[in-house]
Amino acid sequence: MANYTIHWHDRQAILQVEKATEAALAELAFWIEGRTKANIQQNGQIDTGFMLNSTHTLTKTGGDTYGQARAAATARNPKAAMAPKASLGQAQAAVAVGANYAIYQETKNSFLFKAGRQALAQVGLIEAAYKRRI
Numbered sequence: 001m002a003n004y005t006i007h008w009h010d011r012q013a014i015l016q017v018e019k020a021t022e023a024a025l026a027e028l029a030f031w032i033e034g035r036t037k038a039n040i041q042q043n044g045q046i047d048t049g050f051m052l053n054s055t056h057t058l059t060k061t062g063g064d065t066y067g068q069a070r071a072a073a074t075a076r077n078p079k080a081a082m083a084p085k086a087s088l089g090q091a092q093a094a095v096a097v098g099a100n101y102a103i104y105q106e107t108k109n110s111f112l113f114k115a116g117r118q119a120l121a122q123v124g125l126i127e128a129a130y131k132r133r134i
Contacts, residue, residue, distance in 0.1 A: 082098040
């Protein structure tokens with residue numbers, strides 16, 4: 001069983017999964033992206049759709065939805081600002097919400113951190129699926 005923890009660092013939530021493959025981490029990141037979008041919808045946090053559409057994933061294995069997210073978000077609200085693309089650094093994958101006001105919405109009614117917590121339940125399911133592939 002993989003070990004995992006969530007760290008909240010001021011404006012960042014980091015879900016750390018140890019002993020997971022790059023492919024498993026990428027799959028988990030895309031699951032978190034989808035769950036984040038669902039949480040935004042369920043929380044009733046959609047005005048123009050910019051924040052919802054600015055949600056994106058970056059992975060070291062080549063997954064990168066930043067460009068698509070930026071285009072979709074800008075189409076919903078051309079006047080809103082999108083954060084620049086983040087660097088992964090040492091991380092294998094990241095999920096981000098690019099709307100410049102997302103942090104205020106997150107602190108009022110969590111969607112990204114909540115998705116990370118929801119992902120903890122999925123870690124075991126993903127691990128089992130990858131063991132079946134081996």
